[in-house]
Amino acid sequence: xxxxxxxxxxxxxxxxxxxxxxxxxxxxxxxxxxxxxxxxxxxxxxxxxxxxxxxxxxxxxxxxxxxxxxxxxxxxxxxxxxxxxxxxxxxxxxxxxxxxxxxxxxxxxxxxxxxxxxxxxxxxxxxxxxxxxxxxxxxxxxxxxxxxxxxxxxxxxxxxxxxxxxxxxxxxxxxxxxxxxxxxxxxxxxxxxxxxxxxxxxxxxxxxxxxxxxxxxxxxxxxxxxxxxxxxxxxxxxxxxxxxxxxxxxxxxxxx
Amino acid sequence: xxxxxxxxxxxxxxxxxxxxxxxxxxxxxxxxxxxxxxxxxxxxxxxxxxxxxxxxxxxxxxxxxxxxxxxxxxxxxxxxxxxxxxxxxxxxxxxxxxxxxxxxxxxxxxxxxxxxxxxxxxxxxxxxxxxxxxxxxxxxxxxxxxxxxxxxxxxxxxxxxxxxxxxxxxxxxxxxxxxxxxxxxxxxxxxxxxxxxxxxxxxxxxxxxxxxxxxxxxxxxxxxxxxxxxxxxxxxxxxxxxxxxxxxxxxxxxxx
Numbered sequence: 001x002x003x004x005x006x007x008x009x010x011x012x013x014x015x016x017x018x019x020x021x022x023x024x025x026x027x028x029x030x031x032x033x034x035x036x037x038x039x040x041x042x043x044x045x046x047x048x049x050x051x052x053x054x055x056x057x058x059x060x061x062x063x064x065x066x067x068x069x070x071x072x073x074x075x076x077x078x079x080x081x082x083x084x085x086x087x088x089x090x091x092x093x094x095x096x097x098x099x100x101x102x103x104x105x106x107x108x109x110x111x112x113x114x115x116x117x118x119x120x121x122x123x124x125x126x127x128x129x130x131x132x133x134x135x136x137x138x139x140x141x142x143x144x145x146x147x148x149x150x151x152x153x154x155x156x157x158x159x160x161x162x163x164x165x166x167x168x169x170x171x172x173x174x175x176x177x178x179x180x181x182x183x184x185x186x187x188x189x190x191x192x193x194x195x196x197x198x199x200x201x202x203x204x205x206x207x208x209x210x211x212x213x214x215x216x217x218x219x220x221x222x223x224x225x226x227x228x229x230x231x232x233x234x235x236x237x238x239x240x241x242x243x244x245x246x247x248x249x250x251x252x253x254x255x256x
Numbered sequence: 257x258x259x260x261x262x263x264x265x266x267x268x269x270x271x272x273x274x275x276x277x278x279x280x281x282x283x284x285x286x287x288x289x290x291x292x293x294x295x296x297x298x299x300x301x302x303x304x305x306x307x308x309x310x311x312x313x314x315x316x317x318x319x320x321x322x323x324x325x326x327x328x329x330x331x332x333x334x335x336x337x338x339x340x341x342x343x344x345x346x347x348x349x350x351x352x353x354x355x356x357x358x359x360x361x362x363x364x365x366x367x368x369x370x371x372x373x374x375x376x377x378x379x380x381x382x383x384x385x386x387x388x389x390x391x392x393x394x395x396x397x398x399x400x401x402x403x404x405x406x407x408x409x410x411x412x413x414x415x416x417x418x419x420x421x422x423x424x425x426x427x428x429x430x431x432x433x434x435x436x437x438x439x440x441x442x443x444x445x446x447x448x449x450x451x452x453x454x455x456x457x458x459x460x461x462x463x464x465x466x467x468x469x470x471x472x473x474x475x476x477x478x479x480x481x482x483x484x485x486x487x488x489x490x491x492x493x494x495x496x497x498x499x500x501x502x503x504x505x506x507x508x509x510x511x512x
Binding site for chain 2: 004005006007008009010011012013014036038097098100103105112113164167168169170171172173174175176186187204205206207209210211213214216217218226233234245246247248253254255256
């Protein structure tokens with residue numbers, strides 16, 4: 001297609017090995033970019049699934065090691081889930097918003113509202129008795145990756161650490177940003193005009209969430225095994241804002 | 257970047273004029289694709305903002321023509337909104353989920369939960385006293401566009417009619433699919449395996465919503481004026497499903 005049109009390109013990185021606790025994710029991603037002749041440019045965004053960050057951080061929990069609390073046993077009985085898994089979910093949460101058979105919607109300790117507080121049993125290489133937590137601090141992981149990749153390639157690259165989550169009101173998971181660095185994760189358009197010259201009423205865009213959703217088109221949920229996607233062509237003029245800004249304050253939220 | 261990597265490319269269409277009621281959107285989009293040397297291929301997805309569909313359908317309402325009901329006046333008093341605007345929102349809705357100062361979250365007559373039931377005052381070329389409703393039937397519009405573009409170019413193209421909406425729990429709007437044709441708007445991965453060979457627990461992906469969010473990266477909320485984006489490289493194996501499947505049944509929804 002003609003190069004004169006505004007365009008965004010997403011390219012999946014290849015050859016990323018299974019990640020072990022302690023692995024240097026920045027070096028692994030940089031090697032994959034180099035091996036793929038995908039040298040990043042200024043303003044590229046590297047989207048990385050949170051799973052490889054969690055795995056490098058060794059954020060596994062072994063359900064056999066967990067002693068469920070009475071509250072975890074109650075919720076387990078109500079939902080049909082493993083009491084030890086429920087205990088891990090509670091340890092990762094500030095609170096449970098809703099639960100029913102096979103489903104717990106919790107507020108993660110970092111504020112995100114998600115099923116099982118992000119505790120995951122899929123794509124975990126140690127059997128169903130081992131679960132994987134979200135990264136300790138996805139915004140910090142994003143910032144560290146941004147610095148390391150920026151140094152390696154000498155460019156100003158942005159990073160998004162992604163997850164795919166369910167939503168209120170709509171079926172199907174979509175990508176969101178758990179962490180972000182180097183771009184306005186929440187884009188503030190206040191003062192901008194619409195096409196008719198009126199000041200915009202919709203003033204905030206979930207830019208990093210949209211980028212994460214775009215990257216999910218290549219990452220897939222199943223066995224594709226594409227944990228990182230390089231995004232080129234996204235434009236922004238606002239200063240960087242971390243992904244924590246995407247989380248709505250509890251007091252501002254009508255659906256808790 | 258190397259052509260051997262899985263990639264998705266999004267390209268904005270240029271030169272689309274301001275749309276008038278009665279305009280042939282399919283012909284306008286096809287002309288823009290041709291003028292831009294962007295001939296679509298099989299399995300390309302054309303994402304079109306719902307606004308140009310609504311404008312072609314003439315879905316304007318003039319607030320001066322509206323007589324607010326007592327209920328609209330009550331909600332207007334509580335929210336600080338124009339009573340006539342509230343009446344239009346109620347006419348477009350099955351019900352109001354939440355309201356507070358300057359905000360009404362309603363269930364649109366087609367089932368989507370969104371602010372103001374999608375009734376829009378921005379990018380409407382007739383002054384603040386005119387508002388624009390969502391298209392009459394976005395899935396039907398998508399299907400009609402798909403047929404017309406398929407005939408014009410002789411390809412099997414998919415279509416998504418997009419909007420950008422706010423969400424529970426998270427700040428910032430993101431793209432969603434109001435309508436879709438020719439692709440599985442909701443992608444069912446039941447029976448697929450994860451990387452470790454276990455059956456996936458997350459079995460549904462909001463594919464058309466993710467495509468809409470990706471396209472929003474180029475469309476923008478402000479004065480960019482890019483109402484259509486051609487998406488190439490998204491892969492799917494499932495049969496087509498309309499965007500109505502993305503709406504969670506009220507009985508299945510824990511947040512109404």
